[in-house]
Amino acid sequence: MSQALHAVILAAGLGKRMRSSRVKVLHEIAGRPMIEYVVRAAEESGAERVVVVIGHQADEVRAVLGERVTYAYQEEPLGTGHAVLQAEEAVAGATDVLVLYGDTPLIEADLLRRLIAGHRESGAAATLLTAELADPTGYGRIVRDERGAVARIVEQADAGPEELAIREVNTGIACFRRADLFAALRAIRPDNAQGEYYLVDAVRVLREMGRPVHSIKTDEEAAVFGVNDRVALARAEALLRDRIRQRWMRAGVTLIDPGSTWIDEDVEIGPDTVIYPHTFIEAGSRIGAGCCLGPGAHIVASRLGDRVRVWYSVVEESEIGDDVRIGPYSHLRPGCRVEAGVRIGNFAELKGAVIRSGTKVNHHSYLGDVEIGSGVNIGAGTVTVNYDGIRKHKTVIEDDAFIGCNVNLIAPVRVGRSAYVAAGSTINQDVPADALAIARERQVNKEGWVARWRQRVRGE
Numbered sequence: 001m002s003q004a005l006h007a008v009i010l011a012a013g014l015g016k017r018m019r020s021s022r023v024k025v026l027h028e029i030a031g032r033p034m035i036e037y038v039v040r041a042a043e044e045s046g047a048e049r050v051v052v053v054i055g056h057q058a059d060e061v062r063a064v065l066g067e068r069v070t071y072a073y074q075e076e077p078l079g080t081g082h083a084v085l086q087a088e089e090a091v092a093g094a095t096d097v098l099v100l101y102g103d104t105p106l107i108e109a110d111l112l113r114r115l116i117a118g119h120r121e122s123g124a125a126a127t128l129l130t131a132e133l134a135d136p137t138g139y140g141r142i143v144r145d146e147r148g149a150v151a152r153i154v155e156q157a158d159a160g161p162e163e164l165a166i167r168e169v170n171t172g173i174a175c176f177r178r179a180d181l182f183a184a185l186r187a188i189r190p191d192n193a194q195g196e197y198y199l200v201d202a203v204r205v206l207r208e209m210g211r212p213v214h215s216i217k218t219d220e221e222a223a224v225f226g227v228n229d230r231v232a233l234a235r236a237e238a239l240l241r242d243r244i245r246q247r248w249m250r251a252g253v254t255l256i257d258p259g260s261t262w263i264d265e266d267v268e269i270g271p272d273t274v275i276y277p278h279t280f281i282e283a284g285s286r287i288g289a290g291c292c293l294g295p296g297a298h299i300v301a302s303r304l305g306d307r308v309r310v311w312y313s314v315v316e317e318s319e320i321g322d323d324v325r326i327g328p329y330s331h332l333r334p335g336c337r338v339e340a341g342v343r344i345g346n347f348a349e350l351k352g353a354v355i356r357s358g359t360k361v362n363h364h365s366y367l368g369d370v371e372i373g374s375g376v377n378i379g380a381g382t383v384t385v386n387y388d389g390i391r392k393h394k395t396v397i398e399d400d401a402f403i404g405c406n407v408n409l410i411a412p413v414r415v416g417r418s419a420y421v422a423a424g425s426t427i428n429q430d431v432p433a434d435a436l437a438i439a440r441e442r443q444v445n446k447e448g449w450v451a452r453w454r455q456r457v458r459g460e
């Protein structure tokens with residue numbers, strides 16, 4: 001007999017406790033909406049189909065998850081049990097149904113696979129994932145009978161003092177035999193403090209139906225952490241960031257000060273890269289091996305080669321080759337492509353700049369919409385005048401050219417191969433290869449002028 005597994009993720013609730021105009025499951029941790037983490041864990045757990053129950057801001061959730069999942073609609077958030085019922089048709093082909101909550105983003109596929117395997121081995125109608133927490137506040141408590149079997153789950157709002165003292169909680173994650181799940185859900189009633197159809201009541205109903213309910217207890221507190229308000233959101237962020245940092249340290253990356261190092265999910269970092277304090281690496285970034293980032297590096301969706309050094313600088317949506325040095329205090333805005341061995345020094349701003357290997361931009365420059373060849377020297381204070389108030393224009397500087405200090409390059413303009421541009425020039429015509437361009441007032445020295453002037457003024 002085939003044992004099809006489908007997953008149902010609940011994401012239709014309002015998330016009132018977030019006090020937000022945005023649905024809870026789209027709040028981000030480590031740079032990505034919570035719901036994405038849950039979907040990924042469900043996919044990796046082996047579920048053939050992932051059904052997300054949406055309702056509140058359904059379109060926004062769909063826009064984030066797209067076609068990768070199947071959707072079921074819950075028109076009104078009448079409770080978690082009611083939400084699962086809305087997925088009945090979508091999971092009709094399943095033998096077992098894995099239920100997950102969209103607000104439990106730290107769940108990992110390994111733990112889910114353990115739950116599913118345990119469920120299948122025992123042949124139970126339902127297998128709950130439970131956890132023993134130091135502080136169980138807010139979670140449903142697991143009430144066991146005299147033989148230690150799960151009798152029912154009591155929500156915080158419905159619990160008496162004895163039940164509130166129970167530290168074993170319902171994580172909300174459970175695996176059900178499909179037929180038993182929906183039979184039980186049809187029998188639950190909203191007769192509780194919140195007037196909702198509680199999924200957890202299915203446990204009591206299954207027991208009454210004589211169907212066995214099992215449980216698997218985890219000690220991975222972080223993995224089952226549920227986010228209900230912004231305090232918990234910050235805690236989830238901290239837990240996840242910690243997990244990400246540990247993953248990279250185990251993969252051979254040195255974090256000098258893990259606490260001040262922020263690494264998003266969807267980042268890759270090569271071995272022997274060393275990261276100094278106050279460094280941020282945002283989603284979509286790929287960092288090579290042997291790099292040295294920070295202090296104070298901020299990398300956004302960029303690709304860095306091997307042995308790149310970035311300190312006190314920002315690099316956004318750019319591609320950086322091997323052995324490049326950036327900083328201190330430089331800003332690479334989106335669209336830069338910097339080849340191997342380039343040096344971008346103090347206080348440089350680059351945008352849409354293609355810079356070929358071995359070129360130096362050592363000090364105080366603005367280079368926008370430029371294509372710069374290899375072996376070029378850009379003097380301090382070089383500015384591309386790329387904007388005429390309406391349009392942007394391009395500057396091309398060919399290989400081995402030398403741009404003196406304080407040069408304005410009024411685009412569109414081209415400086416030919418090996419040409420020199422004299423310091424202080426304002427260039428508005430192309431410079432031929434090997435030429436020297438000087439575009440500044442000639443200097444005049446007036447001999448003896450100071451003495452004559454003093455005499456006139458002071459009457460000396």
Ligand code: UD1
Nearest residue numbers: 010011012013077078079080083102103139140170172226
């Ligand atoms: C739920 C459990 C509780 C458990 C805790 C674990 C119930 C009744 N309680 O409580 O036992 O300890 O999670 O984190 O299940 N949702 C819908 N439709 C609804 C209501 C909720 O889709 O009508 C979704 C929410 O979007 C959310 C999830 O279900 O993603 C859980 O709902 P929430 O209100 O946060 O339940 P808890 O009070 O945390």
Ligand code: CA
Nearest residue numbers: 103226227228
């Ligand atoms: Ca919750």
